[in-house]
Amino acid sequence: MEVVTKIAQLKSIVERVKGEGKTIGLVPTMGYLHEGHLTLAKAARVENDLVIMSIFVNPTQFGPNEDFQSYPRDLERDKRLAKSAGVHVIFAPSVEEMYPSDGGISIHAGRQSEILCGASRPGHFNGVLQVVTKLFHLAEPDRAYFGQKDAQQVAIVQTLVRDYNFPLEIRTVPIVREEDGLAKSSRNVYLSKREREEAPAIYEALQIAKETFLSSRDVKNALNEATTHMMRKTSGTIDYLELLSYPDLQPVNEDTKEFLLATAVYIGKTRLIDNIIFSIKGETTNV
Amino acid sequence: MEVVTKIAQLKSIVERVKGEGKTIGLVPTMGYLHEGHLTLAKAARVENDLVIMSIFVNPTQFGPNEDFQSYPRDLERDKRLAKSAGVHVIFAPSVEEMYPSDGGISIHAGRQSEILCGASRPGHFNGVLQVVTKLFHLAEPDRAYFGQKDAQQVAIVQTLVRDYNFPLEIRTVPIVREEDGLAKSSRNVYLSKREREEAPAIYEALQIAKETFLSSRDVKNALNEATTHMMRKTSGTIDYLELLSYPDLQPVNEDTKEFLLATAVYIGKTRLIDNIIFSIKGETTNV
Numbered sequence: 327m328e329v330v331t332k333i334a335q336l337k338s339i340v341e342r343v344k345g346e347g348k349t350i351g352l353v354p355t356m357g358y359l360h361e362g363h364l365t366l367a368k369a370a371r372v373e374n375d376l377v378i379m380s381i382f383v384n385p386t387q388f389g390p391n392e393d394f395q396s397y398p399r400d401l402e403r404d405k406r407l408a409k410s411a412g413v414h415v416i417f418a419p420s421v422e423e424m425y426p427s428d429g430g431i432s433i434h435a436g437r438q439s440e441i442l443c444g445a446s447r448p449g450h451f452n453g454v455l456q457v458v459t460k461l462f463h464l465a466e467p468d469r470a471y472f473g474q475k476d477a478q479q480v481a482i483v484q485t486l487v488r489d490y491n492f493p494l495e496i497r498t499v500p501i502v503r504e505e506d507g508l509a510k511s512s513r514n515v516y517l518s519k520r521e522r523e524e525a526p527a528i529y530e531a532l533q534i535a536k537e538t539f540l541s542s543r544d545v546k547n548a549l550n551e552a553t554t555h556m557m558r559k560t561s562g563t564i565d566y567l568e569l570l571s572y573p574d575l576q577p578v579n580e581d582t583k584e585f586l587l588a589t590a591v592y593i594g595k596t597r598l599i600d601n602i603i604f605s606i607k608g609e610t611t612n613v
Numbered sequence: 614m615e616v617v618t619k620i621a622q623l624k625s626i627v628e629r630v631k632g633e634g635k636t637i638g639l640v641p642t643m644g645y646l647h648e649g650h651l652t653l654a655k656a657a658r659v660e661n662d663l664v665i666m667s668i669f670v671n672p673t674q675f676g677p678n679e680d681f682q683s684y685p686r687d688l689e690r691d692k693r694l695a696k697s698a699g700v701h702v703i704f705a706p707s708v709e710e711m712y713p714s715d716g717g718i719s720i721h722a723g724r725q726s727e728i729l730c731g732a733s734r735p736g737h738f739n740g741v742l743q744v745v746t747k748l749f750h751l752a753e754p755d756r757a758y759f760g761q762k763d764a765q766q767v768a769i770v771q772t773l774v775r776d777y778n779f780p781l782e783i784r785t786v787p788i789v790r791e792e793d794g795l796a797k798s799s800r801n802v803y804l805s806k807r808e809r810e811e812a813p814a815i816y817e818a819l820q821i822a823k824e825t826f827l828s829s830r831d832v833k834n835a836l837n838e839a840t841t842h843m844m845r846k847t848s849g850t851i852d853y854l855e856l857l858s859y860p861d862l863q864p865v866n867e868d869t870k871e872f873l874l875a876t877a878v879y880i881g882k883t884r885l886i887d888n889i890i891f892s893i894k895g896e897t898t899n900v
Contacts, residue, residue: 430725432720436719482716489715490747
């Protein structure tokens with residue numbers, strides 16, 4: 327496995343590999359890898375000749391009061407884990423390497439970004455689209471891998487690729503969970519022992535909402551049941567809990583076939599997100 | 614020469630050609646070709662194995678009161694001219710083919726777009742960046758060719774390519790002029806006989822401004838001399854006449870080495886643009 331920090335190094339690898347007619351899978355991450363990331367890398371390994379993993383805590387997707395400075399980083403550990411998952415190249419640039427200049431051109435996520443996580447993180451998805459565009463142009467992947475965990479991010483990146491004709495395919499990989507159901511996340515390390523014990527109630531609440539909706543077709547009722555469960559089982563506060571059409575992220579109507587049930591909850595100071603994507607006939611991509 | 618109207622057809626050609634390790638030059642145009650476009654195509658032919666010319670009157674770069682509907686179109690004539698200039702593939706999609714969906718993601722040109730042509734055409738350069746991004750992803754060129762005629766456009770597209778790491782090179786080709794100095798443009802056909810006779814005064818005025826600036830280093834004086842010439846020689850009205858640093862498009866200061874002297878003038882109802890790029894030592898890219 328090769329670790330490169332300079333754009334010129336990455337481009338030289340990409341040029342060589344593409345010249346040999348080989349395919350490239352890109353796994354964009356902010357590092358501090360957990361099993362979720364490794365699942366993405368393994369999926370990329372199956373479908374591509376070369377797997378590039380980017381490890382870059384992107385400042386432009388953090389708000390001024392968010393945890394950019396304190397976001398966990400451990401490149402040495404990441405290297406070991408990435409290697410074990412079959413990654414061929416780690417691209418771990420500095421902020422200066424990624425953003426040496428700013429001519430003032432910006433990409434704006436639209437209506438899909440004004441809800442869910444976007445509502446409480448203004449500018450977050452603009453930053454995601456900026457860094458993802460740069461990484462797509464640098465790594466020139468045939469396929470790029472994203473976790474369903476960040477369902478809104480996947481929906482928005484898929485829209486970017488579709489509407490701007492990026493020559494690549496977005497592959498979505500299901501959420502990886504702890505044994506008790508808590509979705510894996512780099513931020514889980516922030517949880518105290520007691521908070522960690524409460525946290526599985528988030529996924530339980532989503533399951534309750536899904537079952538309630540499937541039997542009643544009543545969005546309000548479903549979300550109320552889930553809210554009650556979270557209130558009873560955790561000390562947390564709900565940032566949002568919504569049932570929307572997927573991947574358009576619009577209000578559910580009678581024609582909706584695919585659903586995104588998504589929540590963000592503050593457990594103490596730690597903001598955790600989780601979701602279920604399901605169809606009328608039951609859960610689809612997250613079995 | 615092949616003429617394709619569907620994205621799938623273009624992508625299949627691009628995939629085949631890149632698979633053979635050949636290089637691609639892209640010449641983006643809005644059609645109604647004149648010698649300026651053909652010069653771009655010939656430059657592309659010299660430097661690349663395959664020359665793709667896009668012919669697409671892009672609605673998103675026209676304002677609501679601009680000439681999208683009446684912009685001149687003649688695909689049959691364009692085909693003959695493109696073939697004579699060595700173009701291998703014309704990509705002439707419909708508006709529906711280029712914009713089948715709109716998820717609301719937009720690209721915003723920044724401070725470089727708020728001056729010169731951008732000041733009187735709000736949103737114009739956003740539309741340019743949108744279509745250029747799509748064309749770059751569809752044609753996957755090694756080099757893309759732009760005329761210096763649209764100097765602000767070149768500066769902004771170069772900023773896009775630099776700041777978003779597009780894997781291609783922007784090549785700028787000097788302005789092609791009529792014998793009397795008028796810059797070639799599709800819009801010249803709008804001019805009446807009398808207007809056409811006045812129009813060369815635009816380039817004359819730019820040359821006067823340049824000479825005045827080089828001898829006096831006085832921006833205001835240089836622009837005044839040019840304005841006086843245009844007022845005396847034409848019935849037109851000046852939209853803008855500016856001397857800026859190039860390619861940043863910022864106000865000139867003592868450190869400025871490269872200059873853009875640019876103007877837009879309404880001759881009757883027809884808006885004509887022209888420019889000179891020069892260095893302290895004299896005209897550079899437009900000799």
